[in-house]
Amino acid sequence: MNSTKIYMNGELIGVCENPEEFVTEMREKRRSGQISEEMNITYYDKTSEIYIFNDPGRARRPLIIVKNGIPLLEDEHIQEITEGKLKWDDLIVNGIIEYLDAEEEENSYIAMGINDLNEDHTHLEIDPSTMLGICAGIIPFSNHNSSPRNTMEAGMTKQALGLYVSNYMHRTDTRAHLLHQPQTPMVKTRIIDATDYDKRPSGQNFVVAVMSFEGYNMEDALILNKSSLERGLARSSFFRSYETFERKYPGGQEDKFEVPGKGVRGYRSENAYRHLDEDGIINSESYVESGDVLIGKTSPPRFLEEIDEFGSANEKRRETSVTVRNGEKGIVDAVLLTETVEGSKLTKIRVRDTRQPEFGDKFASRHGQKGVVGLILSQEDVPFTENGVVPDLIVNPHAIPSRMSVGQVLEMVAGKSGCIKGERVDGTPFNLDIESEIRNFLTDNGFEPNGCESLYNGMTGERIEAEIFIGVAYYQKLHHMTTDKMYARSRGPVQVLTKQPTEGRAREGGLRFGEMERDCLIAHGAALALKERLLDESDKYEAIVCGKCGMLSVHDKIRNKIYCPICGEVDSFPVEISYAFKLLLDELKSLCVFPKLILEDKA
Amino acid sequence: MGNIDQEVVNKVIKIVKKKKIDFPESYVNDIAEACIRRELTDKELETLIVRVKKAYERSKVESGEAIGTVAAQSVGEPGTQMTMNTFHYAGVVELNVTLGLPRLIEIVDARKTISTPTMAIYFDEDHKFDEEFAKKTASKIAKITINNVLDDDLHIDYGQMNVEVIISQEKIKEKHLDFDEIVSKLEAKLKKHTFEIEDNKITIAPKVDKRTKNGIQIRDIRLLVDKIRHFQISGVKDVNRVIIRKDEQWVLHTEGSNLKAVLKMEGIDKEKTTTNHIHEIYTVLGIEAARNAIIKEALHTLDEQGLSVDIRHVMLVADMMTADGSVKSIGRHGISGTKSSVLARAAFEETGKHLLNASIRGEVDELTGIIENIIIGQPIPLGTGSVGIKMKNN
Structure with a gap:
């Protein structure tokens, strides 16, 4: 009566009478290699269900199998692995280590360390830090941080600039950032080793002082040492690739790469084409700014037989060149000529732009401590230590206590001791006895064990009264940079439909005066300021309204006459309305609703 | 004074x-x-x-001041800071009351059924400190089902196809109930059943009639058991639990609310006794009481979250909601949906519906409101826009 249902990949495939036995047997078979090691099986006694999964897309993690309180991985195995006789895969094949998915974890009792083991345990963690993924695993001493900070850092690691691939010279990514001279972190974790983070690092080791400085690092702002930047700290390149090809149109016509002639429809200024070579394509290493043509291209006219004033068909080609994006500049890095699958000429151009850190660029440590540059200070003005060390970065002490990112503090002391020692420090989380080791080392080398030092004011040379916490931390440059975001507009393009300003920086759009901003002006009773924002600076329109029927009149510009399409030539009056309202009236009319404007003298 | x-x-x-x-x-x-x-x-x-x-x-507020917008902003801004913490043990222990943003939304939406109705019942001068009376009243108000007074559990006899109900004498005494009364109530409810009474044991079996010609099914018995178990023998409708507390005097807190029935009871302070169900207050005590209830509840909700909003903003909200004699919600079905201006209504929600209906009726928009004037691009009739020039008539 109480058979256990068996589901395979979510599908009911059968029932079984003795679930415990069945599950144990399945697991035995997996460990002995009779069944694929990718199979995971779970038994839920509360609902009498067995779930078997072998489909792709499950997150699984390796654990050491424990039998009767004794882990199957023995010293001999480790010995053989170090000698190179045994490989990881052999451990799995021999049923010493197995991968569990999230479901099967529900059936297991996992010991964190070998000292916690008892008879009931089914598995042993290889290391507590294996529960962390790639992003969270990069954080040193993450067990000392508050969880929101670790979550934030796991998100920010993905935004950090670094060596994202090693063949970037041969690629044409639409957008790519590359950090110059990336460094391997001074404080590493075992996950960093396991994921080969050192081969593609995404940050640099900064000498960081924790002190407030003239108020320029309030609210998480950062102060950078200008000389450090000039030496190449946190410098990056931005690559953007443009591409186009000679499209073939039905009827035998096609696009052509060329320097467009003056007769071409939509001809830009001569200046815009100045970099183009004879073939209509720019040469590498030319400096280009927004609006400059990278690939000169003309297309056949959209409609055949366009008749000019003299009545003859005029074959006027259109200008369809590719230009540098609005607001961007750079140096042409590479020009690539090839062909499409159809055999048309294809060109890709990569433009490079060097980005030295500037005000507003975003940086983050590995502990969710992010901030933007608030001041770039000449080295001579930056405080320095007794030994003459000048920090690259000054962060505000208020950033630490309320956020409880103790990991950052530990990383800085660890980084400092590593720099003195000349070797990298292991900051793997849950490695509990490292702190005292670092402290002792610092004391032995004549430093304060807490990482504090006396600093001298760079401007006056006076000793700063308070001891300043200074150390080495790994900082990441994040891909939110001022140059990509800085924007303003006074006049510019409008939308065709509503005559309101376009939206967004890329379209040279207006800055949205939204609903809540509108509410604020209403609340202040600033009626005319509100009208200015919403009408005069947006889609002001002078409508001519028929005084008799209330519909919009027509202005015949050729005869200079104003008439109403319904009432004929009667009195019409100019009325200032928004174009959006005119559009609403038009749309209502298209729905067979007749909106009438009843006019009155202004009070 | x-x-x-x-x-x-x-x-x-x-x-x-x-x-x-x-x-x-x-x-x-x-x-x-x-x-x-x-x-x-x-x-x-x-x-x-x-x-x-x-x-x-x-x-004093000057004429032309946008009090509505200021009130909306003054209530809305603290609203964004409210934690979504729905259930909170506040005021009375072991009584769950919806608080925070969900409660505030409930108030301004003028919901007819609220998620956690609750009452605070006070006693009049004679019974203020009468513990016995408080307990007696509590047991009169609280919902008591057969399940609450069973000695052990219901006994189902599938052989005889009947149900044995053994009532605990102690429990009914404790709850000020009468055994015969329970029986008569049960008999009135279950008319098509036979009753056998033996001391405190009631044996109930379905009568065999035309409907049950296939004999009595096990399912019937099971349904009967459920019916008996949840049969209410005492209490006020819609009130489930009652908690007795002594602050300065005896107070009853209830889970569920029925103001009308409670106010009819003896020894109750009819002025102090209240509920958090605004619509109930409106039907029992009228619109002014409802207005005061809105103010009290909204302020209490904000205050509980540590947010202070000036009472005048909340009063304005309450006034708007109750101005026409019934409790209206703020939204599509209430204030925003019953504005006189077509354009203002269309700009809020259900644009098509409002424009269509207006065109069928040939509605005229006088363009006196704020939203209308923003739409057509005129200075709004507020603040600096509320003044004009008038010619002197000579």
């Missing part, structure tokens, strides 16, 4: 009348009190009254 000299009060009233000032009554008393405390001369008193008048005039 009994200790204020009536003579001084009259003096103040006289000056106020002479100066033709329109003061709230409480001001007169306050001024009189100050006059006595500071031993003011008549001349000084007059100066004081004139100064108070000036300050009073100055603190």
Whole structure:
């Protein structure tokens, strides 16, 4: 009566009478290699269900199998692995280590360390830090941080600039950032080793002082040492690739790469084409700014037989060149000529732009401590230590206590001791006895064990009264940079439909005066300021309204006459309305609703 | 304020009348009190009254002030800071009351059914400190089902196809109930069943009739058991649990609310007894009481979250909701949906519906509101836009 249902990949495939036995047997078979090691099986006694999964897309993690309180991985195995006789895969094949998915974890009792083991345990963690993924695993001493900070850092690691691939010279990514001279972190974790983070690092080791400085690092702002930047700290390149090809149109016509002639429809200024070579394509290493043509291209006219004033068909080609994006500049890095699958000429151009850190660029440590540059200070003005060390970065002490990112503090002391020692420090989380080791080392080398030092004011040379916490931390440059975001507009393009300003920086759009901003002006009773924002600076329109029927009149510009399409030539009056309202009236009319404007003298 | 000299009060009233000032009554008393405390001369008193008048005039809202928008912002901004913490043990232990943003939304939406209705029942002068009376009333109000007074559990006899109900004498005594009354209530409810009574044991079996020609099914018995188990033998409708507490006097807190029934009961303080169900207050006590309830509940909800909003903003919200004599919600079905302007309604929600209906009826929009004037691009009739020029008629 109480058979256990068996589901395979979510599908009911059968029932079984003795679930415990069945599950144990399945697991035995997996460990002995009779069944694929990718199979995971779970038994839920509360609902009498067995779930078997072998489909792709499950997150699984390796654990050491424990039998009767004794882990199957023995010293001999480790010995053989170090000698190179045994490989990881052999451990799995021999049923010493197995991968569990999230479901099967529900059936297991996992010991964190070998000292916690008892008879009931089914598995042993290889290391507590294996529960962390790639992003969270990069954080040193993450067990000392508050969880929101670790979550934030796991998100920010993905935004950090670094060596994202090693063949970037041969690629044409639409957008790519590359950090110059990336460094391997001074404080590493075992996950960093396991994921080969050192081969593609995404940050640099900064000498960081924790002190407030003239108020320029309030609210998480950062102060950078200008000389450090000039030496190449946190410098990056931005690559953007443009591409186009000679499209073939039905009827035998096609696009052509060329320097467009003056007769071409939509001809830009001569200046815009100045970099183009004879073939209509720019040469590498030319400096280009927004609006400059990278690939000169003309297309056949959209409609055949366009008749000019003299009545003859005029074959006027259109200008369809590719230009540098609005607001961007750079140096042409590479020009690539090839062909499409159809055999048309294809060109890709990569433009490079060097980005030295500037005000507003975003940086983050590995502990969710992010901030933007608030001041770039000449080295001579930056405080320095007794030994003459000048920090690259000054962060505000208020950033630490309320956020409880103790990991950052530990990383800085660890980084400092590593720099003195000349070797990298292991900051793997849950490695509990490292702190005292670092402290002792610092004391032995004549430093304060807490990482504090006396600093001298760079401007006056006076000793700063308070001891300043200074150390080495790994900082990441994040891909939110001022140059990509800085924007303003006074006049510019409008939308065709509503005559309101376009939206967004890329379209040279207006800055949205939204609903809540509108509410604020209403609340202040600033009626005319509100009208200015919403009408005069947006889609002001002078409508001519028929005084008799209330519909919009027509202005015949050729005869200079104003008439109403319904009432004929009667009195019409100019009325200032928004174009959006005119559009609403038009749309209502298209729905067979007749909106009438009843006019009155202004009070 | 009994200790204020009536003579001084009259003096103040006289000056106020002479100066033709329109003061709230409480001001007169306050001024009189100050006059006595500071031993003011008549001349000084007059100066004081004139100064108070000036300050009073100055603190009044000027015409053309966007009080609605300011009120909306003043309630809305703290609303964004509210934690979504729905259930909170506040006021009474072990009683769950919805608080925070969900409760605030519930209030302004003028919901007819709220998620956690609750009452606070006070007793009149005679029974304020009468513990026995409080307990008696509590057991009268609280919902008691057969399940609550069972000795053990219901016994189902599938052989005899009947159900044995053994009532615990202790439990019914504790709850001030009567055994015969329970039986008669049960009999009235289950008419097509036979009853056998033996001491405190009731045996109930379905009667065999045309409907049950296939014999009585096990399912029937099971349904019967459920019916008996949840049969309410005592209590006020819609009230489930009652918690007795003593603060300064005895108070009953309930889970569920039925103001009308409770107010009819003996020994209840009809002025202090209240509920958090605004719609119930409206139907039982009327619109003014509903307005006060909205203010009280909204302020309490905000206050509980540590947010302070000036009472006048909340009062304005309550006034808007109750202005036409019924409790209207703020939204599509209430205030925003019943505006006179077509454009204002269409701009809010259900644009198509409003434009269509307006065109069928041939509605005229007088363009007197804010939203309409923003749409057509005119200065809004508020603040600097509320003034105009008028020609002098000679």
